[in-house]
Amino acid sequence: MSRATRRTAWTLTAAVAAGAMMITPALAAPVRTATATTTGGNASDPTASDPTATSRNTSGGKALGQPFGRIEWRACTETEFQGMRCGTMRVPVDWSEPGGARLELALVRRPADDQARRVGTLMLNNGVGRSAIEQLRLAMRTGLPRIAGDMTKRFDLVALDPRGVGRSTPIRCAEPLRPAGVSYFPKDRQAFQTLVTHNRALARGCIRQNGDLMANVDITSVARDFEAVREGLGERQLNWYGILYSNLLGRTYADLFPGRLRTMFLDTALDDTGSPLRRIFNEAAAAEQSFNRFAAWCTGSPDCVLRGRDVAAEYDTLVARADRSPIPVAGGAHRPLTGEDIRVATQEFMNVSFIQWPALAKAIAKAQAGDASEFTRNPDRTLDLVQAQVPTCLDTSRPVRTFQQVAQVRKRLAEISPHLGGAVSSWNRYAGCIGWPIDAKPVHSGGKVWGAPPALVVQSTHQALALHSEGRALASQLPGSVVLSREGDDYSMFLVSQCVRDAGNRYLIDRALPKPGTVCTN
Secondary structure: OOHHHOOOHHHHHHHHOOOOOOOOOOOOOOOOOOOHHHHOOOOOOHHHOOOOOOEOOOOOOOOOOOOOOOEEEEEOOOHHHOOOEEEEEEEEOOOOOOOOOEEEEEEEEEOOOOHHHOOEEEEEOOOOOEOHHHHHHHHHHOOHHHHHOHHHHHEEEEEEEOOEOOOOOEOOOOOOOOOOOOOOOOOOHHHHHHHHHHHHHHHHHHHHHHHHHHHOOOHHHHHHHHHHHHHHHOOOOEEEEEEOHHHHHHHHHHHHOOOOEEEEEEEOOOOOOOOHHHHHHHHHHHHHHHHHHHHHHHHHOOOOOOOOOOHHHHHHHHHHHHHHOOEOOOOOOOOOEOHHHHHHHHHHHOOOHHHHHHHHHHHHHHHHOOOOHHHHOOOOOOEOHHHHHHHHHHHOOOOOOOHHHHHHHHHHHHHHOOOOOOOOHHHHHHHOOOOOOOOOOOOOOOOOOOOOOOOEEEEEOOOOOOOHHHHHHHHOOOOOOEEEEEOOOOOOHHHHOHHHHHHHHHHHHHOOOOOOOOEEOO
8 A cells, every 4th residue: 555545534634734633732841740620721611611601701801910711602603613612702903002992802611521521721823824723623523532532522622713813803904925026045235135025915904904013913912812711711721732933932921921821832943042044054955854754655556656767866957947937827826937936835745744744745746737727726724824924924033134135145055955945934034024114123042941830842853844952942942842753744733643642642741751861664
């Protein structure tokens, strides 16, 4: 049986959704057993286990200064959310002005199957600009409860769309993120000025549409929203599942509100210490490594339509051809694609290898035949690119401001990543912030976060978005944490590895961490 067909249908569909719901807990003290009803929630508060009630703030608003923790619940009407409660909550747009304008947060709560043995609430978090509610929908559609074990049996699952994203008050912008003629890799001063002018126009148009929300979708404001939600849920502590950006969000939350997290399960950690260029160069190296592994697999695999060919060389030729003469997209609904467009799209094909690698090979072959349409399809249906761009510009310092600096970065990226040219998501978003008229407000990172529980950090040995070493870097900030390595090229590892599921369930229920150096190979 071929590699592509060995997996079951739930894995195929769920994993394609970037960040497909890894419902795993996170952080906890190693080799320790928790008493479920006392550590996970408030057993005396009926709203802690009854999602049909209107939840109220049970801490008197002490953490946030005043009570914001009222969630209005109603029965969800959508098929995937049958038996669940959908909720809304209003919080300040600007947490420094709690009496000012409000925005609405949207959340969905799936009650634990075994309420008598319920441990608490597990927050399901997604990447930047990605809807946690849509992540939960995909997980339910693909049969998550059949494989999740104690995670769905003993935890209420709560998906909260962050401010600015999805069903919460969203960021909406009329201007396209990167229209024709705008390059994130400007080759001359004129192209650089075109990029800056477009970025400023995009931001100003977004400000006209969204007002003060544009300056308040930063990671600190989002973390404060989670504290309001914790109060509204009536939980003394939360359990945290994160992926990529939401791992950094969990760290920020733990730093702001010590002791509020019982566990943290962090899938595919990022290292945001130091200059943002360090993160960009790390990601470029990770993506290039992943591309080389894809090319080697493709040459020898019966699942690859380019089998037996020099895939890397053919990809380079395709990119050069598209830069000379953009390749049409069938149907005419999308502009023809340049080589930069193809490179930008390629990284999204490398996050779940057994599904997306065969799809990438088909996309290359189809583009070679004159139709680049496969490179216009976003595999992550939970992601809105503009809703990812705005918080990135707020959370990231901007040391690169001039054409000379961009040229130096471009040269370095080409050295690190000769096939992909450094066209990775972190650089694309960073380049989209050059000239941005709203000041950045990045959080301090790199120090110890003593208010966090020891985390379970799961990191693939070969992943297109993050180096394996980035897992160790984040774990070092969370005292007592352990990195569980998974041999492979994927994220959403709870879905693709029984070994990871077993470790995640042990950690979530008992707060027992695996031995340092443990590697999952299945």
